[in-house]
Structure formats: C-alpha cells, structure tokens
Amino acid sequence: xxxxxxxxxxxxxxxxxxxxxxxxxxxxxxxxxxxxxxxxxxxxxxxxxxxxxxxxxxxxxxxxxxxxxxxxxxxxxxxxxxxxxxxxxxxxxxxxxxxxxxxxxxxxxxxxxxxxxxxxxxxxxxxxxxxxxxxxxxxxxxxxxxxxxxxxxxxxxxxxxxxxxxxxxxxxxxxxxxxxxxxxxxxxxxxxxxxxxxxxxxxxxxxxxxxxxxxxxxxxxxxxxxxxxxxxxxxxxxxxxxxxxxxxxxxxxxxxxxxxxxxxxxxxxxxxxxxxxxxxxxxxxxxxxxxxxxxxxxxxxxxxxxxxxxxxxxxxxxxxxxxxxxxxxxxxxxxxxxxxxxxxxxxxxxxxxxxxxxxxxxxxxxxxxxxxxxxxxxxxxxxxxxxxxxxxxxxxxxxxxxxxxxxxxxxxxxxxxxxxxxxxxxxxxxxxxxxxxxxxxxxxxxxxxxxxxxxxxxxxxxxxxxxxxxxxxxxxxxxxxxxxxxxxxxxxxxxxxxxxxxxxxxxxxxxxxxxxxxxxxxxxxxxxxxxxxxxxxxxxxxxxxxxxxxxxxxxxxxxxxxxxxxxxxxxxxxxxxxxxxxxxxxxxxxxxxxxxxxxxxxxxxxxxxxxxxxxxxxxxxxxxxxxxxxxxxxxxxxxxxxx
Amino acid sequence: xxxxxxxxxxxxxxxxxxxxxxxxxxxxxxxxxxxxxxxxxxxxxxxxxxxxxxxxxxxxxxxxxxxxxxxxxxxxxxxxxxxxxxxxxxxxxxxxxxxxxxxxxxxxxxxxxxxxxxxxxxxxxxxxxxxxxxxxxxxxxxxxxxxxxxxxxxxxxxxxxxx
Numbered sequence: 001x002x003x004x005x006x007x008x009x010x011x012x013x014x015x016x017x018x019x020x021x022x023x024x025x026x027x028x029x030x031x032x033x034x035x036x037x038x039x040x041x042x043x044x045x046x047x048x049x050x051x052x053x054x055x056x057x058x059x060x061x062x063x064x065x066x067x068x069x070x071x072x073x074x075x076x077x078x079x080x081x082x083x084x085x086x087x088x089x090x091x092x093x094x095x096x097x098x099x100x101x102x103x104x105x106x107x108x109x110x111x112x113x114x115x116x117x118x119x120x121x122x123x124x125x126x127x128x129x130x131x132x133x134x135x136x137x138x139x140x141x142x143x144x145x146x147x148x149x150x151x152x153x154x155x156x157x158x159x160x161x162x163x164x165x166x167x168x169x170x171x172x173x174x175x176x177x178x179x180x181x182x183x184x185x186x187x188x189x190x191x192x193x194x195x196x197x198x199x200x201x202x203x204x205x206x207x208x209x210x211x212x213x214x215x216x217x218x219x220x221x222x223x224x225x226x227x228x229x230x231x232x233x234x235x236x237x238x239x240x241x242x243x244x245x246x247x248x249x250x251x252x253x254x255x256x257x258x259x260x261x262x263x264x265x266x267x268x269x270x271x272x273x274x275x276x277x278x279x280x281x282x283x284x285x286x287x288x289x290x291x292x293x294x295x296x297x298x299x300x301x302x303x304x305x306x307x308x309x310x311x312x313x314x315x316x317x318x319x320x321x322x323x324x325x326x327x328x329x330x331x332x333x334x335x336x337x338x339x340x341x342x343x344x345x346x347x348x349x350x351x352x353x354x355x356x357x358x359x360x361x362x363x364x365x366x367x368x369x370x371x372x373x374x375x376x377x378x379x380x381x382x383x384x385x386x387x388x389x390x391x392x393x394x395x396x397x398x399x400x401x402x403x404x405x406x407x408x409x410x411x412x413x414x415x416x417x418x419x420x421x422x423x424x425x426x427x428x429x430x431x432x433x434x435x436x437x438x439x440x441x442x443x444x445x446x447x448x449x450x451x452x453x454x455x456x457x458x459x460x461x462x463x464x465x466x467x468x469x470x471x472x473x474x475x476x477x478x479x480x481x482x483x484x485x486x487x488x489x490x491x492x493x494x495x496x497x498x499x500x501x502x503x504x505x506x507x508x509x510x511x512x513x514x515x516x517x518x519x520x521x522x523x524x525x526x527x528x529x530x531x532x533x534x535x536x537x538x539x540x541x542x543x544x545x546x547x548x549x550x551x552x553x554x555x556x557x558x559x560x561x562x563x564x565x566x567x568x569x570x571x572x573x574x575x576x577x578x579x580x581x582x583x584x585x586x587x588x589x590x591x592x593x594x595x596x597x598x599x600x601x602x603x604x605x606x607x608x609x610x611x612x613x614x615x616x617x618x619x620x621x622x623x624x625x626x627x628x629x630x631x632x633x634x635x636x637x638x639x640x641x642x643x
Numbered sequence: 644x645x646x647x648x649x650x651x652x653x654x655x656x657x658x659x660x661x662x663x664x665x666x667x668x669x670x671x672x673x674x675x676x677x678x679x680x681x682x683x684x685x686x687x688x689x690x691x692x693x694x695x696x697x698x699x700x701x702x703x704x705x706x707x708x709x710x711x712x713x714x715x716x717x718x719x720x721x722x723x724x725x726x727x728x729x730x731x732x733x734x735x736x737x738x739x740x741x742x743x744x745x746x747x748x749x750x751x752x753x754x755x756x757x758x759x760x761x762x763x764x765x766x767x768x769x770x771x772x773x774x775x776x777x778x779x780x781x782x783x784x785x786x787x788x789x790x791x792x793x794x795x796x797x798x799x800x801x802x803x804x805x806x
Binding site for chain 2: 076108184296304
C-alpha cells in the first residue's frame with residue numbers, strides 16, 4: 001500500500017452497479033491532503049463525475065458515501081459520516097450527514113469512501129467486511145421498512161454487529177426527499193440522497209469490520225485529543241452539556257420559541273403559543289426512557305422515547321429531534337406530541353426526511369386555509385391546521401406516492417408548480433430545499449446562511465450560534481474588538497457576512513473531518529486550531545499543522561462546492577430567500593416586525609469569499625490561490641468568473 | 644492489593660469510547676473489535692450492556708484453560724499469558740459474563756488486565772460509568788449494584804425463586 005496517511009482506512013470502493021462489479025482502490029493522496037475527506041473529497045469527485053447534463057435520477061449520477069480521518073478514531077464527537085450526489089429534489093449540490101455507528105464501521109471494514117455508479121438491473125445491497133466489498137441480492141429486502149431490513153441483513157450474515165445505511169419504501173418509490181436511515185433511527189435526511197440510492201436499485205450498504213485505524217503518532221495524537229476534550233469539559237460548558245444530555249435537541253423548542261424563531265404555521269410566524277405541549281419538559285418527564293450517544297461521543301444528545309398507550313403507542317425508539325418536532329408540530333399547528341413521535345418514527349421506517357415531509361404537509365395546510373386546494377385535490381382529506389388524522393394519513397400517502405401524496409412527494413417547489421396559481425407564495429424553500437427550523441426574520445445571519453448554503457435552505461453549513469445565544473468572549477477572540485457589539489446584535493446585519501463566511505469555512509472542515517456540529521456549532525468550543533492540533537499527528541500530513549494551510553483547505557472546499565453549483569446555473573439570483581422570509585415582516589411574537597437585510601449581508605459575504613457582488617461568481621485569482629486552477633479553467637470557458 | 648472495575652450500567656450511553664481507549668492502549672490502533680471491554684447493544688429493547696472482566700473471586704476461565712495460560716500478575720490481576728494461550732476458546736465458553744474473548748487478529752484469548760493500574764476505559768468514559776475500585780466489601784457491592792439497571796430487561800422481578 002502506498003497511500004501514506006494514517007487515520008484513514010486507506011481504500012475506497014468504486015462500484016459499477018450496471019455491470020455488478022466492485023473495484024477496490026487505494027485512496028488518492030491528494031484527496032486527503034487537499035480536501036481532507038467527507039464533503040471535501042465528495043466535492044472533488046462530483047465535480048469530475050457529474051455536471052449540468054446529469055439527470056439526478058439517471059444511472060449517470062454518482063452517489064458517494066464518505067467518511068473522514070476523524071471518523072471512528074478517538075475524538076468526540078466523531079461518529080459521523082456523509083452522503084453526497086447531485087440532488088434530485090433541488091437539482092444542485094446535495095450532501096447529508098448522519099451520526100450513529102455506521103460511519104466508523106465502514107472504516108473498520110476497510111473503506112473510507114464508497115462511490116456508487118450506474119444502475120443495478122435488480123435490487124442489490126453492498127456488503128463491506130474486513131477489506132472486501134461485494135454486491136449481494138436484495139430482492140427479498142425490497143419493499144421492507146428500514147428496521148426489518150437491518151434485522152434481515154444481520155440475520156443473513158449471523159452478525160449482530162453489522163451497521164447499516166438503508167432506504168425505505170419511500171426511497172424505492174422515488175419520493176424526492178427520501179433519506180438514508182442509519183442504525184434504525186438516525187438519518188442522512190436532507191436533499192433526497194435516499195432517492196438517488198433507490199434510483200440505482202441499491203437497498204442498503206452494510207458494514208462490519210475488525211480492521212483497526214492507526215495514528216501517525218499515537219502518543220502525540222492522544223495528547224492533542226486530550227487538549228481538545230479539555231476544552232469541551234471546561235466548566236463554562238457544563239450547563240450546555242447537562243441540557244444536551246437531559247433534553248437532547250428538544251430543548252431548542254423552548255429556547256428558540258423564546259426568541260421568536262420557531263417556524264409556526266408554515267413559517268407564517270416564529271412564535272408558537274402551545275410550544276410547551278411539544279417542548280423539552282413534557283418529553284423528558286413523560287416519554288423519555290433513556291439516553292444514548294453516537295460512536296465515541298461525550299455529548300450524548302440522543303434520547304429514547306416510549307409512548308405507553310393510546311393510538312400512537314410505540315417504542316422504545318429513537319426520539320424525534322428539534323427539527324422533526326418543529327416540522328410536524330409547530331409548523332402544522334399540531335400540539336399533539338404523541339402524534340409527532342409517531343410521524344417521526346414512521347418517516348425513519350419509511351425512509352423520508354422529516355423536515356421536507358413536515359414542511360410539505362404544512363404547505364398544503366396553508367393552501368387549504370387559503371382555499372387554493374379543496375377536498376377534490378386532497379383525495380377527501382381535511383387539511384385544517386393541526387388535523388392529526390389527515391397528517392398521519394398523508395405521511396403514508398406521500399411514501400407511497402398515492403394521489404395527493406404524489407404531489408407532495410416532489411417537495412414544495414414542484415408541488416407549487418403542479419398546483420399553480422398563488423401556491424408558490426407559500427412554498428418556503430431556497431433552491432428547492434424546504435426551509436429547516438430557523439427564521440431570518442428573528443435571526444439575521446440565518447438569512448444569509450439559507451441563501452448561500454450550497455444545498456438550499458438549511459442551517460447546517462453556516463449557522464452562527466454566537467449572536468443567537470450570546471457568546472461575547474468567543475466573538476472577541478475570533479473577530480476585531482470594535483465589531484463585537486454589532487456581531488452580538490442578532491437583528492443587526494452588520495458584519496454578518498464576515499461571520500457567516502468564517503463559520504462556513506469552519507463547518508467545511510467539520511463536514512470533511514467528519515465530525516458533528518455539536519462542539520463546534522454549540523457549544524462553540526472547537527475552532528480552526530482544533531484541526532491544526534489533531535489532524536497532523538493523526539494522519540502525518542505535516543502541512544495540516546499550519547493554520548494558513550488549514551484555512552485554505554476550508555476555503556478550497558467551499559469554493560469547489562460553490563463552483564459546482566455555478567456550473568448548474570446558480571448565481572446571486574438563486575442565492576436568495578423565499579418571499580415570506582424576505583418580504584413579510586414577522587407578524588407575532590418576540591421578534592415581531594423583523595425582516596432580514598439580505599442584500600447588505602450578501603455583498604459583504606461575497607467580498608470575504610472572493611466573489612463578484614453582482615453574480616456571486618468567484619475571482620480567478622482566488623481560485624488559483626487555492627489550487628483550483630482546473631475550476632478556474634472550466635468556469636472561464638463558461639464565462640462564470642468574476643469580471 | 645486487588646482491584647477491579649465497577650460499572651454503573653444506568654450511566655452508560657453506549658458510545659463505545661471505552662472500546663476506543665482500550666484498543667488504543669492495548670493494540671496502538673483504534674479498533675473496537677480488539678477491545679477488552681465490549682458494549683453490547685440491543686436496539687429493539689434499547690438495552691446497552693458494557694461487558695468486561697469482573698476479576699471474579701472464583702474465576703471460571705482459569706479452571707477452563709487447558710494450558711494454565713490465565714494467571715495472576717504482581718497486582719493480583721488475572722491476565723492471559725500470550726505464549727501459553729492456544730486460542731481454544733474454552734475460557735470464552737466458561738465465562739458467564741462475557742469477560743474474555745478471542746482476538747480477531749491474534750486468534751488468542753484477550754481480557755482486561757486493568758492496564759497495569761490506570762485503566763484507559765475509565766479515562767475514556769465521559770459519563771462516569773466506569774470506576775476503578777478496590778476489592779473491599781463496599782467495592783463489591785458497587786460492582787453488583789451497578790448492573791441493577793438491567794433487572795427490568797431481564798424481568799428478574801417476575802422470576803422470584805421459590806423459597
């Protein structure tokens with residue numbers, strides 16, 4: 001083996017599904033050195049393999065499973081992995097990350113990446129074990145829900161330690177926001193990567209391994225890791241960790257409602273009067289039966305719920321996170337928490353993104369209220385706000401793409417096109433991705449985050465908690481002193497372009513390493529120095545000890561993802577917000593009257609990113625400085641460089 | 644002076660960081676499959692059971708070993724003497740706690756040797772579920788109480804023995 005870096009498994013599997021062949025290849029040295037892993041490497045591969053002419057659901061699309069050097073080694077929280085492809089829901093860059101135990105297991109099975117190409121003539125699943133990768137028949141698994149599929153695969157190999165990434169019936173049926181469910185109740189949910197997997201006739205990827213991961217210098221690495229863990233154990237974060245361990249992300253329902261940012265009634269407002277009914281206290285008191293953690297994680301935010309009786313009796317099972325509670329709860333004016341548990345779990349089993357699914361239902365409910373759709377359109381369902389029976393039935397209909405469910409299975413952008421009229425006014429999305437559980441009318445910088453996120457309206461590429469929760473010391477340490485007050489003002493657009501640019505770079509490394517947003521997003525403990533501390537002793541890539549090299553790698557990854565989207569036609573015009581979040585002042589609650597100043601933030605962001613204000617295109621010099629000459633050449637030919 | 648590990652199952656989140664810590668010290672790699680401590684998970688029942696050698700007073704593994712490979716070190720801790728182990732797996736069958744296993748790479752028995760007095764798993768556990776204790780009465784009580792959280796799953800209450 002000539003791949004020189006440690007921390008990686010050292011190989012990737014390139015799968016030609018059309019021919020049914022698996023090629024085991026050694027990792028590319030330059031992928032690791034320049035793009036680290038995860039998102040960075042996926043961007044490099046997708047740039048090469050897909051483009052404007054690639055139909056996301058055709059055999060030409062490429063689905064990538066990615067891990068990073070920190071996946072599966074001792075670093076909390078490092079049990080993460082990611083998937084990427086050209087997105088079927090949005091038509092642009094799509095990536096989705098997930099925790100649990102599957103990512104580490106893929107590495108222990110001997111692979112850093114899996115690249116799925118083509119389309120299998122019949123249902124198959126990919127099985128990885130101790131350096132071998134093989135395609136196995138999945139005809140008997142097709143149509144099964146995700147938990148049963150996991151059990152069947154484990155049974156088949158008589159190995160209870162097999163971890164899985166699986167699509168459910170929704171992914172097989174082509175629901176455009178299908179997820180890849182991992183370890184039963186975790187999901188690479190957003191942007192429809194499960195749909196891509198389904199289009200390739202791949203039911204699952206399963207892994208079990210006993211191969212170890214080496215460190216370049218184990219003692220130095222463990223020392224560096226201790227330093228980082230000490231930061232997380234600092235008493236100033238005790239409250240944050242205690243809350244995460246007791247409530248998980250459900251605590252956000254209360255915290256976010258308090259600042260008037262909890263999407264309610266299809267994003268009409270940011271304040272939900274009945275938030276307590278679906279909030280952290282009632283869940284912890286009445287339904288929470290246990291706490292779990294992803295691989296090697298000291299945050300431990302996952303909770304287990306159980307509904308003892310009633311029509312939604314279920315469990316124990318993994319509990320819904322903040323976003324799911326928002327999507328099926330406040331967003332649909334539904335204060336029945338037991339129904340939220342039910343729909344969250346159904347989505348895990350059917351293999352659908354809870355955010356897009358809940359948001360599509362909320363969108364339909366608003367159209368019903370406005371009289372744009374009636375019983376004739378909805379197969380007789382009454383879609384009044386909070387009608388739990390109809391919501392539960394719609395979830396099943398969407399997964400089957402049955403009747404009105406088929407319309408909603410395409411996401412709000414396409415559904416609005418099909419329904420026509422004024423429906424588009426209520427479709428809350430960016431680039432076709434339904435907005436997640438934030439609102440820029442109560443938190444300026446999230447508007448910029450939504451607009452610039454390569455995969456669409458979502459917080460996970462650059463959400464800043466610095467002003468959201470107020471961390472003056474950290475703001476002072478990261479930015480110029482005189483900017484502190486303006487940055488900490490959640491409704492001021494000033495310097496938010498710089499903040500989002502900085503955090504987007506930081507998260508590019510988080511997503512490539514691959515680690516969790518907890519510890520970086522909140523509490524905001526890890527920063528660029530974390531990566532310069534740990535990556536070099538782990539991998540032996542000396543350059544990664546230099547802060548400048550680390551920052552440049554982050555910028556490189558972001559520019560490559562942006563360039564990928566430019567090539568598909570994304571410009572400043574598309575880096576925008578939906579009408580509701582941009583033009584309708586917040587009608588009620590603590591953030592009443594709020595609106596984002598998107599243009600001001602966007603101008604500043606483009607300046608920092610090294611892009612043209614008018615188009616959003618990158619400057620040629622910037623790309624060349626980052627070693628992206630091949631991107632500069634390609635975009636140059638297409639006239640997509642800054643003037 | 645004898646020592647052992649007391650594990651409070653109710654505090655364990657199943658994150659398996661102990662496995663990473665153990666394998667880093669024992670094998671110089673990150674490899675849960677070669678760890679001396681194991682987390683057993685049942686996702687259907689959502690039970691999480693950490694399994695490690697309990698340093699038994701009457702060790703069944705010792706009696707089961709045909710070559711006498713399981714011996715005590717200077718700290719009175721049972722360990723496997725590699726040169727003598729033939730990998731027959733008798734000890735694995737004998738141990739009713741799942742405290743000893745066959746290593747996937749060396750094909751020899753492995754069990755916890757308490758890292759010579761500074762167990763890596765204790766340091767790796769951020770939830771305080773693993774404690775390094777002595778072997779006095781109160782320590783043994785702690786070791787026993789630590790697993791009481793599992794009782795409901797095994798329905799001990801329903802199976803009370805006849806007097």
